[in-house]
Amino acid sequence: MSVRFARRMDGIKGSEIRELLKLTQQPEVISFAGGLPAPELFPVEGMQKAAQAVMEESPRVAMQYSTTEGFVSLREKIVERMKAKNGISATVDDVLVTSGSQQGLDFSGRVFLDEDDIVLLESPSYLGAINAFKACSPKFIEIPTDGNGMIMEELEKVIAANDRVKMIYVIPDFQNPSGRTWTLERRQKFMDIINKYEIPVIEDNPYGELRFDGESMPSLKSMDTKGLVVFLGSFSKILAPGYRIGWVCAAPEILSKYVCMKQSADLQPSTVSQLEINKFMELYSLDEHVEKIKKVYGHRRDVMLETMKAEFPEGVTYTHPQGGLFTWVVLPEYMNARELAIECIENNVAYVPGGSFFPNGGHENTFRVNYSCMPDDKIIEGVKRLAAVIKKHMK
Amino acid sequence: MSVRFARRMDGIKGSEIRELLKLTQQPEVISFAGGLPAPELFPVEGMQKAAQAVMEESPRVAMQYSTTEGFVSLREKIVERMKAKNGISATVDDVLVTSGSQQGLDFSGRVFLDEDDIVLLESPSYLGAINAFKACSPKFIEIPTDGNGMIMEELEKVIAANDRVKMIYVIPDFQNPSGRTWTLERRQKFMDIINKYEIPVIEDNPYGELRFDGESMPSLKSMDTKGLVVFLGSFSKILAPGYRIGWVCAAPEILSKYVCMKQSADLQPSTVSQLEINKFMELYSLDEHVEKIKKVYGHRRDVMLETMKAEFPEGVTYTHPQGGLFTWVVLPEYMNARELAIECIENNVAYVPGGSFFPNGGHENTFRVNYSCMPDDKIIEGVKRLAAVIKKHMK
Missing domain, CATH: 3.40.640.10 (Type I PLP-dependent aspartate aminotransferase-like (Major domain))
Incomplete structure (x- = not known):
């Protein structure tokens, strides 16, 4: 069989995030990879x-x-x-x-x-x-x-x-x-x-x-x-x-x-x-519901950033979002977050390598972390696991 | 404002069926134009x-x-x-x-x-x-x-x-x-x-x-x-x-x-x-549900074809579907179903002109009729109205 597809299909591949999500569905993995809302807050x-x-x-x-x-x-x-x-x-x-x-x-x-x-x-x-x-x-x-x-x-x-x-x-x-x-x-x-x-x-x-x-x-x-x-x-x-x-x-x-x-x-x-x-x-009031979400997500952001501050080595930076679901981590330039991702998954923690967010490539020393769908203890433990892997590779 | 759209948008226009459906939503119009399932049969x-x-x-x-x-x-x-x-x-x-x-x-x-x-x-x-x-x-x-x-x-x-x-x-x-x-x-x-x-x-x-x-x-x-x-x-x-x-x-x-x-x-x-x-x-059994639908739609097809047989003048043909939702009417070649559609809507009956179903144009003497979402009396009355308009234009 030699079916010919349209040229536009050449550039299209499955989303890395979706593929990663499949890998990270084992219960022992603390996944910061998705962008999922917290299901316990659904009305x-x-x-x-x-x-x-x-x-x-x-x-x-x-x-x-x-x-x-x-x-x-x-x-x-x-x-x-x-x-x-x-x-x-x-x-x-x-x-x-x-x-x-x-x-x-x-x-x-x-x-x-x-x-x-x-x-x-x-x-x-x-x-x-x-x-x-x-x-x-x-x-x-x-x-x-x-x-x-x-x-x-x-x-x-x-x-x-x-x-x-x-x-x-x-x-x-x-x-x-x-x-x-x-x-x-x-x-x-x-x-x-x-x-x-x-x-x-x-x-x-x-x-x-x-x-x-x-x-x-x-x-x-x-x-x-x-x-x-x-x-x-x-x-x-x-x-x-x-x-x-x-x-x-x-x-x-x-x-x-x-x-x-x-x-x-x-x-x-x-x-x-x-x-x-x-x-x-x-x-119902959607506003009231959104207030509930904001309170929880804001708290989780705080927990994540505080843990990063305590655990991440010097030379690793991250953004301080005023809202939303994500923070963005920049590693020293000599590190490759795509390679590190594999080691992290082996250590039961996951994120999305940042290179995927640059259509023209590069920036492989970055990654995205989600804080919305995880309780405090998992956020703390997950960031600790991340920090441990990162520290191993610091020069 | 002079926004430039992609070239592919040049060939794309709204579906004629959807536009027609809007015209035919007045309750007095008997519309054979849609392809709607009968809502009274929904489980x-x-x-x-x-x-x-x-x-x-x-x-x-x-x-x-x-x-x-x-x-x-x-x-x-x-x-x-x-x-x-x-x-x-x-x-x-x-x-x-x-x-x-x-x-x-x-x-x-x-x-x-x-x-x-x-x-x-x-x-x-x-x-x-x-x-x-x-x-x-x-x-x-x-x-x-x-x-x-x-x-x-x-x-x-x-x-x-x-x-x-x-x-x-x-x-x-x-x-x-x-x-x-x-x-x-x-x-x-x-x-x-x-x-x-x-x-x-x-x-x-x-x-x-x-x-x-x-x-x-x-x-x-x-x-x-x-x-x-x-x-x-x-x-x-x-x-x-x-x-x-x-x-x-x-x-x-x-x-x-x-x-x-x-x-x-x-x-x-x-x-x-x-x-x-x-x-x-x-x-539930979806099979049982489908059996119910088939019985009703089959009956409605019969009513429509029988009425067409009785009412349509010689020279007008239509298909005899063994299933599905539609029959297809072919008028004498000198008639234009797109023009007739307007007269039909004025007479409170609607169909989809057949020309739209030919990507390269032509065949304007055809139209599509749906029989699935209409009770018997409306089917009979609607076909009679169609027949009256068609007869007026027969040479």
Whole structure:
């Protein structure tokens, strides 16, 4: 058999994270590799009641086909939520419900990117986005970042020098993988630049509501006067990922392309999932639930950073996220976190090697650590195991 | 604002069916335009119990992320079902759960088709597949069909003359839109041809279990000795579409590409939907449920065909499907079903103009009619309204 696949499949391989997750599912492994929400915090009783109510009140609506754009009541709630949490003024017509925000990433690539078009992103950036865009065979240019976010002088230099920049992908709040948040000044400067060059921006915001401390920052979309920003939101981290419900908010000219893409990709989001989440938000306060999550995750971040401070040798640095799920560790340059990962798994602790978050390679002395889905004692023990392996390799 | 989209977006427009459905949602319109299952047949009580059981027994599994390939217990049931209903020998590792079989179509295009590659399909073929493939900018070659399915001499001629044929898309059972089913002889001849040329085949089978009369035919996949056939199945028509659960069954070399595509497209199928359908199949007999559907749909087909026989003028023909949801009407060549559709909607009856099912255009004297989601009196009244409009235009 000699089946010929499309060329785009050459660059696509399985996600390293998913493969790692398989390796780390033995109960003895303390895994900081995933990006899972803490299951013990899921609002089980609330979703039970919501599911029951949907199946009693409107089972035949829930089980039938529905519109591509998504259930209107849910989109209304999304619009209200974006207003309250992200300062975004939108209407129901600006919102498309998607299968998680990963689908928004996939559609973004397909809507904007031809082969060899340039996509700009933070260095490092989210692996799932890089993989989604790769299916369109673009060129990636990484824009350097520091503790305050993307470095705007570098961004403008790259845009000015390249006329095939079709799209910029960013995660300004509690970035995956770095845990960093852009300052207000960087956001303003960013909007000045994209308004000048009129380049569409994908603002990925799955963690924005999970701020533990510091001041809330306005979303890029809330500062968007030209309809250039495509905002991606998700219920995965604030409610539960198993429903696969996220959304895209964009100007009509752009959103209509995403809607066409949704039609041909899978017709519509799950009616059942949409109705159940919608009902939950009618019966309960999602805000109250998010407060609970934030308290627990904020505490776990503290435990992790304190343990790192106590255990990691000098020369190893890590970020201090004000929210979200991840911190980012930088080892001395002579170390290779991909090689170390194997030794760590042998010592029953796991992370994601950082090299995967750089589409153009390099930076193999970095790794991403998740703190959201682990009790204190495991965090402490896991960081100790990490530190022990790292120390063995310090020069 | 002058945002530049990807070239692939040029060819993609909203589905005509979805736009039509919007027009026909007024209660006074009798719509034969959709392809909706009958909601009064949904196993509401069973799915209520299943949802409740899932949320009591394993809520935190249901609400969490899961594997890309899908829940193992559900895939086991899919494997059993394909064995029993389609004669397919497969293992769990050959199955990927998708967001409806529409996602299987989208992935098929993306896995196999580069720009200007040739995809072969029946003339006419399913609009949703044509739209999904269009996102990869292929060339379509339509293979003529007759009452026995695709005409194999024509197929072989086209394959022999074109070296960029990358994929063949077919619906051998109760085709959408024609309602036709391939004979055993055609299936055997088809497999001989594709084995000779080693071309991958997408066998779309959403309606296969809905046979009202005549003899069951083996699936192409069951006759596939070289791992060339990709089989697409779905729970949408045999259970309910609102869960968005379908599947792909293919040889490992091919399936691994679909799994990578699933990862980057939306990470995984909905865990909640999968667990609920899986639980339903544990608690109840899906076979019994399908028997009920078949009885009702078979009766509705009879009512529709009898009314067409009584009401349609000579010179108008229609197919006699042995199963599925659709029949296909051919008007005299001087009529235009797209123009007539507007007059029909003014007279409160709707169908889908047939021209949309031919990727290369033409055949505007045809239309598709659905009989699954309408009670007898509406079917009779609707066909009478259709007949009245048609008669007005007969020469």
